[in-house]
Amino acid sequence: MDFNIDNLWVLEIAGVEIWITRTIVNTWIIMLLLSALAIFVRIKLKSFKEIPKGFQNAVEAVVETFDNFVKNSGGEKLMPLGKWFFTVFVFIFSSSISGVFGLRPPTADWATTFALAFATFILIHSMGVKYRKTEYLKGFFEPHPIFFPLNFIGELATPISLSFRLFGNVLAGLILMTLYYSLVPLVLQLGIPAVLHGYFDLLMGAIQTYIFGVLSIMFIRGAAE
Amino acid sequence: MNFEIALLSALVPEGRVFGLDLQTLISIGIMLFNVLVLSAVLGFILYEPVKEFMAKRSDRISGQLDDAREKMAEAESLKAEYEKRLAEIDVERIKILESARKTASERSRNIVDEARHEAATIRRHTQEGVIAERERLKEETRLYIIELSSLMAGKFVEHSIDAETQDRLFDETMAQLEEARWLS
Numbered sequence: 001m002d003f004n005i006d007n008l009w010v011l012e013i014a015g016v017e018i019w020i021t022r023t024i025v026n027t028w029i030i031m032l033l034l035s036a037l038a039i040f041v042r043i044k045l046k047s048f049k050e051i052p053k054g055f056q057n058a059v060e061a062v063v064e065t066f067d068n069f070v071k072n073s074g075g076e077k078l079m080p081l082g083k084w085f086f087t088v089f090v091f092i093f094s095s096s097i098s099g100v101f102g103l104r105p106p107t108a109d110w111a112t113t114f115a116l117a118f119a120t121f122i123l124i125h126s127m128g129v130k131y132r133k134t135e136y137l138k139g140f141f142e143p144h145p146i147f148f149p150l151n152f153i154g155e156l157a158t159p160i161s162l163s164f165r166l167f168g169n170v171l172a173g174l175i176l177m178t179l180y181y182s183l184v185p186l187v188l189q190l191g192i193p194a195v196l197h198g199y200f201d202l203l204m205g206a207i208q209t210y211i212f213g214v215l216s217i218m219f220i221r222g223a224a225e
Numbered sequence: 226m227n228f229e230i231a232l233l234s235a236l237v238p239e240g241r242v243f244g245l246d247l248q249t250l251i252s253i254g255i256m257l258f259n260v261l262v263l264s265a266v267l268g269f270i271l272y273e274p275v276k277e278f279m280a281k282r283s284d285r286i287s288g289q290l291d292d293a294r295e296k297m298a299e300a301e302s303l304k305a306e307y308e309k310r311l312a313e314i315d316v317e318r319i320k321i322l323e324s325a326r327k328t329a330s331e332r333s334r335n336i337v338d339e340a341r342h343e344a345a346t347i348r349r350h351t352q353e354g355v356i357a358e359r360e361r362l363k364e365e366t367r368l369y370i371i372e373l374s375s376l377m378a379g380k381f382v383e384h385s386i387d388a389e390t391q392d393r394l395f396d397e398t399m400a401q402l403e404e405a406r407w408l409s
Binding site: 037087 | 232237238239240241242243248249251252253254255256257259260261262263264266267268269270271272273274275276278279282
């Protein structure tokens, strides 16, 4: 067992080689499972009652908690982005817990975390321009136009730091778990890894999901206000 | 441009942990596309419909609360109106009772006055009757006394005085009687 991102297939499209990595395949698996869950909820929604119970209660609690979280952290302006943040939270957390089921977490690949951080980067600037227009763009030239390169690099640092924080944490957990499985005898691979998975995949996964989500919301809110 | 897609299974390179090259850029693009697709699926199939369901329910409950509040206000207004009416009825009742009491009081006073008047009339009539009776008895007594006196005087005169004296006395007596009558 190693912690490399294996390449499963290589496609050639219009003369360009495209590596289909384990990350991409695992992402598709997670996407399929989440889509199936979404379709199941959508079907069950038809039979949702006025007073929620059981499964309905859980679904409503998740959506409501998340909605309130976006409203409180991002304000009313970011409410239309609720479903994007919801996806980011669900995807990062699902990726983290996929390690429990033997999948290599897609977030242990910098391409995944940078893709998410890049989306945040696009949202930061599009929201800034949308709500503050020229005042936002003027911010790049303050306190003096000579500072533009520094401000620009500072902005570029946001997605890089966001992506490396998540990537580093998840990869560290994955490396430790791989080392554990590789180094300890078989008898110690029963039971104990559950605790380690609980810590690295569930707890750290939840914490890193929260940090990534909150930071993204804060950056976007900072640009929009 | 040739858009041929080929699976190059023989050329699968070694795995790696991190890299900064074209393949990483392509992976970033694929992952971004994946997350956008997932966002569309989760957003439109799960998040938005559940939110919409909850918003509709919230609106419905809010509407019901508003309706209940309106009905409550209506009931309060009706209650106030009925209480006002009851108060008015109470005032009216008191007025009617007061009027009835006044009428009864006047009537009883009239009855008492009438009774008093009647009693006074009866008393006056009785007193008048008594006076008349007394006068009548007095007259009868006087006549009886006169008759008796005359009779006694006649008897006495018959035995003691002559005719001349008798006539003189008779005249004197008659004169006195006449005088007494006039005086009385």
